[in-house]
Amino acid sequence: MTEDWLTVALPKGKLGRQALEIVNQTSLAVSGMEIDSRKLYWEFPEKQVRFLICRPTDIPVYVEYGAADLGIVGKDTIVEAGADVFELVDLKFGECKFVVAVPGDQVATDGEYDLNRLNLGRIASKFPNVARRFFQQAGLQVEVIKLHGNIELAPKVGLADAIVDIVSTGRTLKENDLVAVQDIFRATARLIANRVSYRMKYAVIKQVVAECKQTVGSGGILSD
Amino acid sequence: MSNIYEIPPGVRDLLPHQARWKRQMEDRLAELFSRWGYEEVLTPTFEYYSSLTEQGSGLDEELLYKFLDRNGRIMALRPDMTTPIARMVSSRMRGEPLPLRLFYLANVFRYEKTHAGRQREFFQAGVELLGAKGPKADAEVLNLAVAALETAGLKDFRIGVGQVEATKALLGELDRESSTSFKEAIASKDFVQLEILLEKSRVSARERDILVEVAMSRGGVSDLEQLLDVVENRDAYNALSELVEIFKILQYQGLEEKVFFDLGILRDFDYYTGIVFEGYVPNLGFPVCGGGRYDNLLEKFGYPLAATGFAVGLERVMLALREPESDREQGYLLLGSFPKVLDRAGQLRRQGYRVVVCYEQLPRGEAEKLAAAKGLTLLVEEGEQ
Numbered sequence: 268m269t270e271d272w273l274t275v276a277l278p279k280g281k282l283g284r285q286a287l288e289i290v291n292q293t294s295l296a297v298s299g300m301e302i303d304s305r306k307l308y309w310e311f312p313e314k315q316v317r318f319l320i321c322r323p324t325d326i327p328v329y330v331e332y333g334a335a336d337l338g339i340v341g342k343d344t345i346v347e348a349g350a351d352v353f354e355l356v357d358l359k360f361g362e363c364k365f366v367v368a369v370p371g372d373q374v375a376t377d378g379e380y381d382l383n384r385l386n387l388g389r390i391a392s393k394f395p396n397v398a399r400r401f402f403q404q405a406g407l408q409v410e411v412i413k414l415h416g417n418i419e420l421a422p423k424v425g426l427a428d429a430i431v432d433i434v435s436t437g438r439t440l441k442e443n444d445l446v447a448v449q450d451i452f453r454a455t456a457r458l459i460a461n462r463v464s465y466r467m468k469y470a471v472i473k474q475v476v477a478e479c480k481q482t483v484g485s486g487g488i489l490s491d
Numbered sequence: 492m493s494n495i496y497e498i499p500p501g502v503r504d505l506l507p508h509q510a511r512w513k514r515q516m517e518d519r520l521a522e523l524f525s526r527w528g529y530e531e532v533l534t535p536t537f538e539y540y541s542s543l544t545e546q547g548s549g550l551d552e553e554l555l556y557k558f559l560d561r562n563g564r565i566m567a568l569r570p571d572m573t574t575p576i577a578r579m580v581s582s583r584m585r586g587e588p589l590p591l592r593l594f595y596l597a598n599v600f601r602y603e604k605t606h607a608g609r610q611r612e613f614f615q616a617g618v619e620l621l622g623a624k625g626p627k628a629d630a631e632v633l634n635l636a637v638a639a640l641e642t643a644g645l646k647d648f649r650i651g652v653g654q655v656e657a658t659k660a661l662l663g664e665l666d667r668e669s670s671t672s673f674k675e676a677i678a679s680k681d682f683v684q685l686e687i688l689l690e691k692s693r694v695s696a697r698e699r700d701i702l703v704e705v706a707m708s709r710g711g712v713s714d715l716e717q718l719l720d721v722v723e724n725r726d727a728y729n730a731l732s733e734l735v736e737i738f739k740i741l742q743y744q745g746l747e748e749k750v751f752f753d754l755g756i757l758r759d760f761d762y763y764t765g766i767v768f769e770g771y772v773p774n775l776g777f778p779v780c781g782g783g784r785y786d787n788l789l790e791k792f793g794y795p796l797a798a799t800g801f802a803v804g805l806e807r808v809m810l811a812l813r814e815p816e817s818d819r820e821q822g823y824l825l826l827g828s829f830p831k832v833l834d835r836a837g838q839l840r841r842q843g844y845r846v847v848v849c850y851e852q853l854p855r856g857e858a859e860k861l862a863a864a865k866g867l868t869l870l871v872e873e874g875e876q
Contacts (some may be wrong), residue, residue: 333776333777353682357686463775465680468650
């Protein structure tokens with residue numbers, strides 16, 4: 268990889284399209300790139316920048332290893348990956364939150380639920396690290412089961428007592444008769460940097476950071 | 492059918508070309524360190540767990556490889572060389588005139604999540620300058636770090652220098668709890684978290700400016716001097732003034748392009764008390780060397796002695812270089828009648844050549860192929876076939 272080039276990893280899908288909108292308002296702006304085409308590698312020699320389109324969960328990996336200097340990805344993915352990357356800007360889109368959800372019939376009519384009931388229970392999640400850490404900090408001993416999708420199914424068939432998942436509208440939970448009983452944390456998309464790139468390519472990264480901040484505006488920082 | 496016997500994650504075999512590369516790098520570094528007056532030492536591969544941990548390396552104990560000896564005492568493989576050398580110097584080298592200049596080439600062991608460049612057994616080449624205080628000593632070690640990375644064959648590297656004392660002093664003005672969370676946010680360059688903390692905590696506008704300055708500022712002497720103008724905390728001011736002095740010495744030696752300061756560099760080890768630094772190369776996602784000043788470590792072993800040091804990660808340098816320089820010395824593949832070839836081989840070896848004797852009477856074409864594969868020149872003994 269050439270030293271003067273900047274490599275940016277963007278996620279596929281909706282998150283990526285929003286990320287591209289932000290990128291296009293910075294000095295890295297490019298025309299003609301599509302997030303959802305089959306082309307996963309875009310080079311723009313006139314700007315000395317290249318973009319990789321990856322699965323969101325792979326972005327912290329590309330950035331941590333330095334295969335990409337910068338990346339845009341959800342805080343949820345960063346936390347789950349436990350990646351050692353620098354988190355530079357809260358881009359404030361793609362908002363979602365991690366919750367613990369249990370079947371509706373477990374919750375009292377006033378909406379109260381004692382989390383201690385999950386002690387020694389089984390928790391299904393696509394985010395086993397987030398789930399494990401949350402229950403550890405809550406002082407509860409649970410068995411975390413990693414599933415790759417549709418985890419709403421797990422409580423229904425007795426595979427798990429609860430799930431840990433991200434929700435944005437809450438519709439999926441409702442349709443599966445699940446109720447969120449505990450927020451774990453909120454997540455939005457972040458601009459992340461490799462720790463060496465941040466120091467070796469400081470001037471250009473600093474500029475991108477300033478431009479991103481200007482684009483998303485100041486204030487309205489989400490608290491955890 | 493498989494003949495592959497697995498080895499554990501995080502360790503590796505070095506095949507001839509890799510072992511040769513590592514050896515050449517070590518030789519060059521050993522020679523460099525010697526020229527600077529550093530003497531080689533070696534400590535045991537394993538020692539008592541308590542000597543490696545109780546003295547506060549601050550390294551997560553889960554990172555240590557531990558085992559019991561037959562008397563039930565807990566042993567550990569050395570996770571770095573700094574703590575064992577501090578132990579050795581405190582107990583075995585008290586009479587020696589100061590300062591001590593020591594270097595090592597050694598493998599160390601950490602139970603890390605394995606990654607490219609993050610092995611569980613890895614090789615370090617490093618130095619410790621013991622019994623010398625102040626900017627001149629720090630500048631010597633930084634200068635030697637630059638020379639070591641150059642000697643190892645790296646070109647476009649840069650060394651980032653932090654000052655934990657300054658950072659601690661500035662954060663020390665905050666209450667304890669927020670000081671810890673600010674420290675974490677600054678070290679991991681989690682600017683998002685930093686902003687959240689600034690929103691939440693009731694820091695004054697002035698404190699806020701200083702924290703942002705600590706987290707963001709970087710550069711050379713002039714940037715440091717600018718920072719000095721706004722810092723009021725006395726300890727931080729003194730620590731940063733020393734950093735300015737160090738940078739001026741490095742500037743005098745023409746190294747200002749190679750170093751920059753970044754107060755966000757804090758490193759993982761708790762024993763650091765002054766400057767801390769890391770070496771970076773383009774396109775490698777992790778530092779190739781690291782070090783700093785640790786003035787309190789030897790005191791914990793009962794011998795108060797100021798100290799600075801660094802270690803270069805050899806595997807990481809090799810990853811950054813990708814290809815070994817091909818400076819294999821000249822050599823010959825000898826073919827001829829036995830035992831006459833032995834005389835010729837002995838003669839050439841005494842002259843310093845690498846000689847391989849071929850005991851089979853190969854046809855010339857095949858012998859040439861073999862010689863080429865081994866990087867040797869074919870030599871057929873006169874008058875023989």
